[in-house]
Amino acid sequence: MNTLFWSKVRQRVRKGTIVLTLTGLLLGSPAQALMATQGPQKAYAGQSQESKADTAPRIQPTLYAQAFGVFGSFVQAIMAIELPQKTTAAEPQESKKDADKTKPYIGKISPYKVTKLSQPTVFAQVWDKGVGLDLSKTHVVIDGKRLPGKVSPKGVFKEQIPKKLSNGWHFVAVKAWDKAKNYTQTNWSFEVDATKPYIGKVSPYNPINRRQPTLYAEVWDKGVGLDLSKTHVVIDGKRLSGKVSSKGMFKQRVPDYLDVGWHFVAVKAWDKAGNYSQTDWSFEVRGHKVKSAKYQSSRKGHKPKVIVLHSTIGTYPGDYRTLMGGAKVSAHFYVRKSGYIVRLVPDRIAAWHAGRSSFKGIGTDGSLNAESLGIEIESKGRGPGDYTKAQIEAVAEIVKNWQKKYGISDKYVTGHSGITRRKSDPKGFPWGDFWNRVHSLK
């Protein structure tokens, strides 16, 4: 290679260096700001102001290369060409070492915020612009103990911490030397939270009669704290809108009436380190709520002998209001489409459901009220399709219990239409399915 070529190369390198220095000045402050926001959290000792000032501009070749793309790479390539030229110069090794007055540079360290791993991998990048790193001396310390791992010839330190770390803060130091004995150190710390959030005290747990229960759960975290934005509660597969409070309390009334039966709840909790835990439970809603309808009267010593089924020819909640006293009517039970059962009048009291009526010679004072039990079924009564399976099951269950309790045979179970010519309900009632269901019950 001729001397002209190399002098040109050197010139370009010098230009490149000038550009680098200028870029360094321009980007120095943003880079430091970047490092301040993304870099070591809680740097607690060591790294002097001087070494910070020192390291910031030296990050520039990388930033520069990224920012200026091809040109940056070109400059770096030329710089790489130049270096072997230097080493081939007939300078004694000692004086070359003296020429390296710059400390090694330490960048890209991790983990530096929060980790859910109790044995994280510590990572650091170390390099030297001068004679090169002293790989035998350069090392990493965690909580005062030296890690056995070495920095690779490429300046990479990567080692999984051999022993499990406890929850809390841990302190790392990278100590780097170059072959000219220049020394630098970077300290940083990170927080370990390797434990999952805890979920306790969930309710309701036992069977309940409320159709709109309040779901309650207590959640807490021993480490860095709950991620309140992610933590939530699900009922029957639906996420509830409520949030866990900063004190870890979740409390929300279910948004809709729950049907009779089992309901499934899950609390899904995350902490800020990403640890996750879940608690599932279920509870049963039993709908035998004792309500008291306005219109009811004494049985006057009579026992129930007949069971009468009705359909409301309406829907909830209009039906319910009517049966509770909105009109001069009532029944012992109201069974909703969902199968939900509401008790309106106790068995020992006569409900006002039969009106002027009689059945198989039974009927005191021209009405069956004193000697019967009545169920109102939420239904438009237009056909069998207006009665749900859940309703048939619920009605069958009530009827079976009454039959056993009062010794009432199937023959004394009828519809409103069976006790008076004035009425046609429960129209369309699937008696066949109903009886199959009743007979399947013990």
Ligand SMILES: [Zn+2]
């Ligand atoms: Zn009726």
